[in-house]
Amino acid sequence: MRASRLLSTLLLLQTRGRLTAQQIADELEVSVRTVYRDIEALSASGVPVYADRGPAGGYQLVDGYRTSLTGLTTDEAAALFLTGSGATAAHLGLGPTLEAAQLKLLAAMPREQRSTAERIQERVHVDAPGWFRDPEAPPHLDTVAGAVWEQRRLRLRYTKWDNTEVDRTLEPLGLVLKGTAWYCVARGRERVNAYRVSRMDAVTALDERFERLPGFDLQRYWLEWSDRLQQTLYRSGFATVLVGPRAAGMWWMLGPVAERALRETAGEPDADGRVRVVLPLESFEHARIDLGRFGPDVEVLDPPELRALMRAQAAETLRRYDGS
Known part of the structure; x- marks a missing residue:
């Protein structure tokens, strides 16, 4: 149990950079005292982890340090082949990238893990859209996705729910696939909102870049926005x-x-x-x-x-x- 936790701590520092003891504790659901002991154990085993003190401090690895150890169990490795939807990746222009990544992951796996992953691919197929509903492939999705990756502002014309058209300049923070519909969560002049990509027209990615909102959590925002939308929609008793x-x-x-x-x-x-x-x-x-x-x-x-x-x-x- 402790070995798995030490590995998780190491991979957190490797993928996220500087983290406070409290952040690590929250992520691993352990006490801060346990984190202190684990950091000492990592350091004693030769992992170059050090601490910066002060309000902006935290633990981090020496620049350039990487471990090739993934620590994936057989079940964890196999489960990765159920997380990606080929259609979703294709809509975002990442279809070949997903296929290449899965091929590389298979090649890097030990024989037992590779066999399990191949059985998953042979015997389980995920078809996310509901019956009689084709997934949306809005014509401007690739432009919107590119602006999300590169943090570029978007200028577009948007058709609201009442069919009125408005011009918007947005800072796209993320994309959400809800059922068969794509939404872009973006910051406008006044607030963050969700916009259905299929209702966007005349979309242009500007050269202007923007800074993301500090600490913005896409998943949490979407859950809260969905809840508010449902309460707004069902208001007629x-x-x-x-x-x-x-x-x-x-x-x-x-x-x-x-x-x-x-x-x-x-x-x-x-x-x-x-x-x-x-x-x-x-x-x-x-x-x-x-x-x-x-x-x-x-x-x-x-x-x-x-x-x-x-x-x-x-x-x-x-x-x-x-x-x-």
Whole structure:
């Protein structure tokens, strides 16, 4: 256990540079006192690690020191071949790079690890996009990605959710692939926001470079932004609906929020096999379209306004199919 922790400490210093004892402790989930002991053990074994004192201090390796030891277990090495999506890498212009990296990793592995990794590749394929949804490949994704790598400002025209167009100059901080859609997290004039890349047009990477926000955590920002977006979208209250067995089997078409509502709020089936579900509403119009696709397999009980919309839609559909 301690040998693995010492190796992890060494690799952290090698990949991240100067780190404080508290940062190492947080990363490895150990106490600061344990970090002190581990650093002493590394130094005693000949690893050239030294400490800088003061507010900006920390531990680091002597410049130029590298260890060729990876310390990968068989399972860790094999798992690396499940982390990359070939389609995702191709969209970012990194397809050949990913293939070359995997080939080099295979060549560097001992025979046992190489055999396990090859079995993973032969027997597991990751196809991330959902059914009937092709992954987005926005025409300007490569330009946006290049600006992210090189920290260059972007000038573009952006189509907002209400179809209004605005001109923006952004500092791209990162890219996120959510399902099949690419988003660019970027800083504008006032704040950081997420922009759907497929809504970007007339994109130009400027020669101007920018400094990244100190301590910006892309993953944490995305989780917080997604949570805020969901709370903003579902602000029209709730609907109580009866969901028949056939509709329940296709309920996934409405997305994860509706799936969670079915899973968490569904009561006991009635005599017709229908279950009562409390569904968050983005808007009455969205609900009319979404629930209308199920026809008589879904019945809205409440609120009365949405029930009236569904009744009017059914009447109009009947009128159009009536032979008169």
